[in-house]
Amino acid sequence: MAAPRGIVFDMEGVLHVGYEPLPGARETIAALDAAGLPHVILTNTTSKTRADIAVRLDAMGMPYPAERIVTAGSATVAFLQRRHRGRRVLLLAESGAFAEVAACGGLNLVDDGREAEVVCLGGPDESITYAHLQEAFRALMDGAAFVAMQRNRWWPTPAGPGLDAGVFVKGLEYASGRRATVIGKPAAGAYRAALAVLGVKAGDAMMVGDDPVADLATAHRIGMRTCLVRSGKGSTFASPWPTADLDLPGVGELPSALGFSSC
Ligand SMILES: [Mg+2]
Known part of the structure; x- marks a missing residue:
């Protein structure tokens, strides 16, 4: 080879x-x-910005430039800017994903699902509640576009396998009958x-x-x-x-x- x-x-x-x-x-x-x-x-990864990841890798003795890191979060922001420019986005995600969105800029985020034209799901987070999922579900039922940063099943953590975003993506797809456009791996766009x-x-x-x-x-x-x-x-x-x-x-x-x- x-x-x-x-x-x-x-x-x-x-x-x-x-x-x-x-x-x-x-x-x-x-x-x-x-x-x-x-x-x-x-x-x-959606829980950290590219800059956060660079800092973390540096702390592990692996300096890595942030501009050579592509995350599901950064790729999703680029996708939303390209395909849903100016639309009102309900973002359901962990704080790191919000930070990456803020760092990239250019998105019109809303808190009220009734205003949403796009539902965007990030990674799993303990802050995501039934009420948040309900908000997203109703927006999808009202016709909002459905975008997911990733839909992995699990990831390895020092404490054992960690439940990933797939459970939220698949659950909302099942309930709403809608298919999410997935941006992270294994989607080819990533x-x-x-x-x-x-x-x-x-x-x-x-x-x-x-x-x-x-x-x-x-x-x-x-x-x-x-x-x-x-x-x-x-x-x-x-x-x-x-x-x-x-x-x-x-x-x-x-x-x-x-x-x-x-x-
Ligand atoms: Mg891996």
Whole structure:
């Protein structure tokens, strides 16, 4: 396999779990930088802004520029600005998603579902109540467009699997009979957004993820090469995974698998 010209990293479960960097993650980023191989992060995180994520990665010894991070939140703001410019948006999300929306600017947020022309769902949060879901549900029944930042089923946390946004998205789809436009992975638009930042065509890029369904299936479909790592949730999937070009114990093995030396 010819070495890819750019790497798109999933973040949680690949580079770190919680606030702990995974073995070899720092060294791998350093090795790619030393080899001049561009890389970006594509994450379905909505609880933090890109700037917050950069600070957090820095604290873990993995400095990463915020402008090379694409989140489901930042990609959703770009989508809303493009497709629903000026429309009134009811945003149901955690505070980090609101912060990313504020940082990007240009959205017309409303609190009252009766005014909403768009319902936008972010990540799961303890602040989301039955009353919020009811507000969103009624707006959808009144014809508001339905946009979701992501609909993952779960993510790994140090305490065990964490219930993700999928339960809210699927629940509102079921109740309203409406389909959400999903922006984050595995929607192809998320990968296109990351490739645009990477500056590399799909066929020349590799996606590295710990979930072959949520991270790698779409990447494979649009022509990217794929690398499954068995850290994070990766160990819960069948081995070998048939469509993974590389299947590695962790991201620390990536440089040698690509023919680079680790730093
Ligand atoms: Mg992951």
